Amino acid sequence: MDKTSNDHLDALVRGDQKGIREIYQQYLPRINRLITSNGGNGEDAKDVFQEALMVVYEKATGPDFRLTSSLYTLLYGVCRNIWGNRLQRKSRTEVTFGDHDKYKLSESLEEAIEQEEEHTVFWEAFERLGDDCQRLLRLFFDKIKMEEIAEVMGYGSTSYAKKRKFQCKEQLVSLVKSDNRFRELRP
Amino acid sequence: MSTEQLYEKIEAYLDRAMGREELAAFEKELATDQELQRELALHRRLHQELGKAGKARLRKQLQEVAAEFPTEDPPKGGTLGKWLLGMALAALIGVLAWWLVQRAGGQENAPAPTAQQQDSTNLQPAPVDTASLPTAPDAPLQEVDRAASPSKPPQPIADAFSPNARMEALLGAKSGEYAITADAGATQRPDGRYELVIAGLLRTPELPENARFLLRVYDNQALGNKPLEEISLKLDPVEGGEDIYAFGKLKNFTFRSVLKNRLKPGLYYYLIIADGEESPLFAGKATLGRPGE
Structure with a gap:
């Protein structure tokens, strides 16, 4: 594949800010056209683009991934699929775009997109929690011991840390469960 | 369990x-x-x-x-097809209005409710009660506050991040028949200000039909107990409704409010109160940004 595609993919995986900015610069305007000419707005376009980048990141950090097309073709195909799914859920009918087979995705990629749709609900719920809950749950999901969490968070006691962890997690779960998208993904 | x-x-x-x-x-x-x-x-x-x-x-x-990138919406008005559809709709509304006026004509002087009027009221956004949304308290507002209560000169707090003792005391508020958990989340806008979102869960055995809950957000000065913003909470019942694990049955509602004001970095407090009550059902705080930013 061309050098830029691989460089950009590399930047995404390594979290290189400059490279990521280039990715947005080069690809977002075209994705924006795709989404806005199919019933979405600029906010939708950014949203879909971010989700697509997360799908590609997830794939690229997994085993056996190799770019077989340009990064742009891959991203475009993923965005098109994500937006198609969203429209489909909204209208409850099959949605087809009048363009090329070139963007047909592999089954494993379609599966990754479906998973990422759920992951987005998780992350957005997580990001809606307060700073304190986010920090605490970050440590908890990293499998740090409760004693240590209590110390890092300055809670004074392990039992309070446990209590607080429960509160934060309960809120996270309720935010996820009350998200319409989650209900539609997991009827 | x-x-x-x-x-x-x-x-x-x-x-x-x-x-x-x-x-x-x-x-x-x-x-x-x-x-x-x-x-x-x-x-x-x-x-x-x-x-x-x-x-x-x-x-x-x-x-x-x-x-960092602009959010580019599609051009308003869209394609020729949409434009034609718009024209067709306008014509239809016109005919309908004419028909209604004709029908009502000669009976009363009162204007007939034309389709156009109904249509335009539907399109109007709900009126916003601006009186309950005071703007961010800059210097003039604080002076008004001081003038209004000369007997209790407020102790100004050193900076935007220092805790307010009176507010801190509310943080452990008990919520009685309503169990509320809430958390604040914030996203920084390109102008450096924050969009604050308060989201949470309210659980109660029974929600009275006329129950109304208010979210009030204060900065760390909380001068004259005046909130920066007051929002009426919109409660969404959680599907499935009942919490089957809790003792007794509790109905769950979620809420999520986005503040209209964009906030400067600092420490903020938020209270949830039942409308008409004095003491808060829930009190929380949020630090936006870091001191010195």
Whole structure:
């Protein structure tokens, strides 16, 4: 594949800010056209683009991934699929775009997109929690011991840390469960 | 089993930290209890996904970079097809209005409710009660406050991040028949100000039809007890409605409010009160940005 595609993919995986900015610069305007000419707005376009980048990141950090097309073709195909799914859920009918087979995705990629749709609900719920809950749950999901969490968070006691962890997690779960998208993904 | 006990069990199971007997009992329950299966599956997926530190970092990074780029909406009016559809609709409304006027004509002088009027009222956004949305308190507002209550000169707090003792005292507020948990989340806008979102859960055995809850947000000065913003909470019932794990049955509602004011970095407090009551049902605080930013 061309050098830029691989460089950009590399930047995404390594979290290189400059490279990521280039990715947005080069690809977002075209994705924006795709989404806005199919019933979405600029906010939708950014949203879909971010989700697509997360799908590609997830794939690229997994085993056996190799770019077989340009990064742009891959991203475009993923965005098109994500937006198609969203429209489909909204209208409850099959949605087809009048363009090329070139963007047909592999089954494993379609599966990754479906998973990422759920992951987005998780992350957005997580990001809606307060700073304190986010920090605490970050440590908890990293499998740090409760004693240590209590110390890092300055809670004074392990039992309070446990209590607080429960509160934060309960809120996270309720935010996820009350998200319409989650209900539609997991009827 | 309380929700807390349920979570502990699920987590012990996921961590393989159960004793042999406990594990056998849990697996037996799991085999028949579909609700438990679903709950376990959700927790497993949450742990797997949210444990990915790389993704947490990347999401933040992507959001930051995305904010640097303009959000470009499609041009208003759209394609010829949409334009034609608009024209057809306008013509239809015109004919309907003419017909209504004709029908009402000669009967009364009162104007007939034409389709156009009805249509335009439908399109109007709900009126915003601006009186309950004071603007951010800059110097003039604070002076008004001081003038209004000369007997109690407020003690100005040194900076935007220092705690306010009176507000801190409310943080442990008990919520009585309404159990409320709430958390604040914020996103920084390109202008450096923050959009604050308060989201949470309200649980109650019964929600009276006329119950109204207010969210009030204060800065750390909280001068004259004047909120920066007051929002009426919109409660969404959680589907399935009842919390089957709690003792007794509780109805769950979620709420999420986005502040209209964009906030400067600083420490903020928020209270949730039942309309007409004095003491808060819930009090929380949020620090936006870091001192010195």
